[in-house]
Amino acid sequence: THQYPGLVKELKTYQDNLVLDGEIVAFDDKGRISFQQLQARSGLTRATDIKAADEKIPIIYYVFDVLYQGDRDLRGLPLRERKMILQNLIRSSDQIRLVYNLGDDGSVAFRACIENDLEGIVGKDADSAYESGRRSRSWLKVKRTRTDEFLICGWTEGLGARRSSFGALILGEHDAHGGLRFVGSVGTGFDAKKLKLLSSTLKPLVTDHCPFKSRPSGLSRATWVRPELVAEIKFAERTKDEILRAPVYLHLRKDIEPEDVKPKPIVHIEKNSEMPKKSKRSKMDTVPDDLASILSALDNDRESLTLDVSGASIKLTNLNKVFWPEWQRHSPTTKRDYINYLVRISPFILPHLRNRMITLIRFPNGIEGQKFYQKHWDEHLPKFVETVRAYTEHEKKDQNFLLCNNLASLIWLGQIADLELHTSHTRTTAEPDAAHLPRTFTGSLKHIENSLLNYPDFIVFDLDPYLYSGKEAKGDEPELHQKGFALTCKIALYLKEMLEQLSLKTFVKTSGKTGLHIYVPIVRNIAYEQVRQFSQSIGHALLESHPEQVTMDWSVAKRTGKVFFDHNMNARSKSLASIYSPRVIAQASVSTPLNWSELSDSYPADFTIQTVPARLNKVGDLWSDILSNKNDLQRFAASDPSLSKKRTTAKKAR
């Protein structure tokens, strides 16, 4: 009680000596019950801290039962009578409240609980006595999402960010015959701190012996431990085989003995059962998932399945549909293969997609089928897909533009057959260089033009060879071939040199189709129009020094035999195939970053959905620090304040 001096003071005003049962709760800034806020108070020991917290974090003591009044033991009375006594006893105040009876219809109470975003309800037999010190049969806890305690029996190997800890924890519980039963593995719900703590706690418990009677199948490489740790796990339901569906790790339960971990009677909640969620405050994308367990869940020949990712469920269909047909030496790529690719590259691509509006190019029937572009989504979206509302001049109204900020979203893009992922050169967030720019994207074109969305992170140089192999159908774009790519590389190196003369750091990747993308990261103090003009000036200079090999011509016919320098890609509505985006060409190649030194002996078709994950595991993300290498173009305006005067920049470029 010393933790709550304010409450104690008020309770001392009561005449009788009382033994009450109840619970203290604290609230967050939105008025929701917050365990974290309560914890901030319960750890304190110094009197001054306690006093300060008593002011800063108000609490309410909810009283739900009375055991003694003076010398009188009330525990034998039926609950309804104890409640009557309580009601006459307690004076409700800011700090003390009564827990009222919610009526005798459990499902009404449960619905109210859901509407108020509370954890669950407790049903009590109105005729029951108070049973001290044990879990009473006449009290029934009904939670919205199920949590239970399980034994940690081992872990599976992790991938990517989880390499140094573990992928998933292997869970078990005691069965009726004194043995241990496998109930599933949990790969989400951990933050960096929990991962570290758990790995070091588990290390000393390692054993060669698998604690289960029959070794569970479908686990990636497992390390076993003596089943001595108890974890609380949230989950959606149990499958027919009594395996946990969509489990999320919560915390260790040091107060529970390992031998007490056995199945509990289940209260079935048919309609209202929900998916377990991570706590509201931890963003889905801050916690790396166990990629190995996701990949193994995908690794079968089923046509449809439901993947549980980050505590959400994603329905996958038509997994055996061929998206990229077999072509020459390239084996066919099915939707399953494609989603497998997305999962494997997710640690590398997600940082580049983060908070960039995306343009989808969807091919529900594979690369030979009909395609359509998509940038926004009006209907119901899975809850893990983030969007940003912005005005579109095209439709003269606001729309919800799609972002891909987490693994679940990336997998979902695979499900909806988005075969190319194009990103904006702008981001919807200001860090680290655009705190001064407005973040109002809605209402009018003016708002957009003044906002972050008009200030790109990069100047992009899009180089496309217009050298035809001769095998193209009439009107088709040039196909990939050695000569065209070689010339593009040559021009790219001229360009790199020119940009280096200006002390601009450059990043290069294959577009994945026939050409190259060169990015120059810039401080966001230059709007698109000027970025475009800057790019145009560079283009003119390049064109002047290599007129036989470079073209900036707008009409396709006049580009033949040269490399097209497309400065117009630096525009608000433009997007380019993202780094690591697959491309819709027969080879299933992928936009891949290269070291400049690799350029001479690289070829776009070498980097495919099949080969790029292995390359990434070897060389990592060559563009990982692109946003920490920003160039400040304002310095070119130092002598002449109008950067937009193209003669000035062209001269400087030269």
Place this chain on the structure above:
DNA sequence: GAGTGCT
């Protein structure tokens, strides 16, 4: 591919 309305 997803959603809707019809059979």
Place this chain on the structure above:
DNA sequence: AGCACTCAACGCGTA
């Protein structure tokens, strides 16, 4: 449950 049907971008340059 199965079928038919609809819907899914955008702005800049040039004529």
Place this chain on the structure above:
DNA sequence: TACGCG
């Protein structure tokens, strides 16, 4: 304003 363009 219509169309070409990526």
